[in-house]
Amino acid sequence: MPLSDFQPVIGLEVHAQLLTHSKIFCGCSTAFGAEPNHHTCPVCLGLPGVLPVLNQRVVEFAVRTGLALECTVKGTSVWSRKNYFYPDLPKGYQITQYDQPICEWGRLVIDTPAGEKVVRVRRIHMEEDAGKSVHDATASAGQSLVDLNRAGVPLLEIVSEPDLRDSDEAVEYLKSLRDVLMYLGVNDGNLEEGSFRCDANVSVMPKGSTVYGQRCELKNLNSFRFLKQAIEYEVARQVDVLESGGKVLQETRLWDVNKGVTRSMRSKEEAHDYRYFPEPDLPPLHVADALIEETRGALPELPRAKRQRFMSQYGLPAYDAKLLTAERPLADFFEACAPHAPDAKKLSNWFLGELSRLLKEEGTTVSSVRFTPTQLGELLGAVEQGTVSINAAKDVLGEMFRTGAAPANIIASKGLAQVSDVGAVEAVVDEVLAKSASEVEKYRAGKKNLYGFFVGQVMKAMKGKGNPTLVNELLKKKLGD
Amino acid sequence: MALTLEQVRHVATLARLSLTPEEEQRYATQLSAVLDAVAQLQSLDVSQVEPTSHATLASSLLREDVMRPSLPPEKALANAPASVGTCFSVPKILE
Numbered sequence: 281m282p283l284s285d286f287q288p289v290i291g292l293e294v295h296a297q298l299l300t301h302s303k304i305f306c307g308c309s310t311a312f313g314a315e316p317n318h319h320t321c322p323v324c325l326g327l328p329g330v331l332p333v334l335n336q337r338v339v340e341f342a343v344r345t346g347l348a349l350e351c352t353v354k355g356t357s358v359w360s361r362k363n364y365f366y367p368d369l370p371k372g373y374q375i376t377q378y379d380q381p382i383c384e385w386g387r388l389v390i391d392t393p394a395g396e397k398v399v400r401v402r403r404i405h406m407e408e409d410a411g412k413s414v415h416d417a418t419a420s421a422g423q424s425l426v427d428l429n430r431a432g433v434p435l436l437e438i439v440s441e442p443d444l445r446d447s448d449e450a451v452e453y454l455k456s457l458r459d460v461l462m463y464l465g466v467n468d469g470n471l472e473e474g475s476f477r478c479d480a481n482v483s484v485m486p487k488g489s490t491v492y493g494q495r496c497e498l499k500n501l502n503s504f505r506f507l508k509q510a511i512e513y514e515v516a517r518q519v520d521v522l523e524s525g526g527k528v529l530q531e532t533r534l535w536d537v538n539k540g541v542t543r544s545m546r547s548k549e550e551a552h553d554y555r556y557f558p559e560p561d562l563p564p565l566h567v568a569d570a571l572i573e574e575t576r577g578a579l580p581e582l583p584r585a586k587r588q589r590f591m592s593q594y595g596l597p598a599y600d601a602k603l604l605t606a607e608r609p610l611a612d613f614f615e616a617c618a619p620h621a622p623d624a625k626k627l628s629n630w631f632l633g634e635l636s637r638l639l640k641e642e643g644t645t646v647s648s649v650r651f652t653p654t655q656l657g658e659l660l661g662a663v664e665q666g667t668v669s670i671n672a673a674k675d676v677l678g679e680m681f682r683t684g685a686a687p688a689n690i691i692a693s694k695g696l697a698q699v700s701d702v703g704a705v706e707a708v709v710d711e712v713l714a715k716s717a718s719e720v721e722k723y724r725a726g727k728k729n730l731y732g733f734f735v736g737q738v739m740k741a742m743k744g745k746g747n748p749t750l751v752n753e754l755l756k757k758k759l760g761d
Numbered sequence: 762m763a764l765t766l767e768q769v770r771h772v773a774t775l776a777r778l779s780l781t782p783e784e785e786q787r788y789a790t791q792l793s794a795v796l797d798a799v800a801q802l803q804s805l806d807v808s809q810v811e812p813t814s815h816a817t818l819a820s821s822l823l824r825e826d827v828m829r830p831s832l833p834p835e836k837a838l839a840n841a842p843a844s845v846g847t848c849f850s851v852p853k854i855l856e
């Protein structure tokens with residue numbers, strides 16, 4: 281059977297670092313980028329005689345995320361120990377949740393070329409992150425260096441059902457999930473720094489079958505592109521194995537970025553026996569109904585709902601709505617500006633064009649913009665009324681962006697105002713035509729490409745400030761077109 | 762319930778213990794006795810009893826999300842057999 285006769289089946293496990301100030305079980309900072317082992321204490325170093333004390337913000341974030349993904353939030357959940365040995369795991373076990381996680385059975389709706397698709401979320405649980413090994417030139421051969429700053433940073437693990445059917449759906453799910461977590465303010469969505477990580481469970485089965493094949497777990501997928509490439513490689517690999525009469529082995533495989541292949545991590549196999557048991561140092565966690573209801577009431581509008589509202593309320597195309605709502609601050613600023621702008625679609629063009637360009641150029645976000653929504657509205661109004669040309673308005677926006685000065689002041693001080701007075705423009709047009717008698721004659725005799733010459737002369741005489749619509753209108757009238 | 766030598770070796774590997782053949786024999790006997798003792802409990806009917814994961818019925822105490830000072834790195838590393846800069850140094854991690 282060719283590749284196209286097989287159906288890929290994909291589920292994703294996402295680890296999202298929670299945006300708390302302190303770690304999950306101790307007061308150490310969670311800030312990224314500190315010198316090695318500067319954010320450690322007896323608790324997160326796993327020294328004897330200490331006890332973990334749960335950070336309440338971690339619970340609040342887990343409940344918030346669970347509700348946003350339409351999960352059942354459990355009144356009681358239980359902490360477990362997951363036992364394995366690795367140098368970045370100081371206690372020899374990870375405190376996590378196993379058979380009784382805090383949230384179960386939710387869903388996330390994503391867009392696919394075939395329409396909406398519901399992806400089921402099987403569970404969400406809280407756990408502590410491990411430290412990491414440092415690659416350092418000062419380490420000699422036979423040595424690895426360990427930094428425990430990250431040990432004990434709170435994570436949410438969000439596990440989907442194997443509902444995804446190709447690499448594009450997997451990418452769309454991961455992007456949508458990332459957008460939701462960022463909207464909720466629980467995660468910064470940074471794949472490169474590893475604060476938003478993804479493993480993929482991939483199997484294949486003959487099309488039409490209802491029995492899933494043996495699955496492999498793919499790791500090291502720290503970009504959307506790698507996720508897509510790794511799934512596509514792995515699906516083809518598994519089909520090859522089956523086609524040549526082999527069996528797919530259940531194993532953990534690492535995506536090799538340089539070679540573009542997945543390869544088996546044999547050392548992981550035996551360690552899969554984690555001997556979970558209830559964490560004796562932490563009693564079961566009770567979440568009060570009041571907290572659940574309060575959190576439900578405080579949930580923000582989520583990206584998908586906002587996108588749909590932007591389309592209906594502002595009459596924006598899906599493309600614009602998607603880009604404007606990708607990040608909450610941009611969407612919020614758009615909504616603050618909309619009542620002041622003459623036209624929502626034109627406002628969107630300014631947001632996605634010139635404003636985005638300025639933000640990118642300055643390497644900053646919309647929260648540091650210096651102008652107010654009213655001022656942007658004034659600028660767009662000035663363009664609409666012909667007081668200022670679109671090109672000049674871009675300069676004005678740049679100045680507003682840098683200084684926060686009012687558009688009217690910038691237009692006045694830079695002399696950017698467009699001349700829209702009929703009498704003034706007409707006088708210039710008359711003068712230009714009078715000076716160019718021979719060109720006018722040729723034009724009238726049929727040399728129509730001289731038109732641009734007249735426009736150029738008028739604009740030159742007006743230092744580029746003539747209202748182009750008016751200039752055209754008057755020129756055509758005078759030339760007898 | 763007799764634990765096989767194979768099972769003893771598997772558990773020893775997971776716990777990173779290296780056992781002599783005599784120890785494997787001895788632990789097989791001892792661990793089997795422990796399992797037998799636990800197995801007696803299996804004869805009780807607990808179908809109507811809530812599972813107890815903890816001896817206390819207390820709920821988790823929560824703390825505010827407030828940062829507290831960490832240890833100075835030289836203290837954090839004080840018990841480490843080896844260190845490089847402010848990193849713990851361990852035998853090379855394979856893979």
Ligand SMILES: [Zn+2]
Binds near residue numbers: 432
């Ligand atoms: Zn700590």
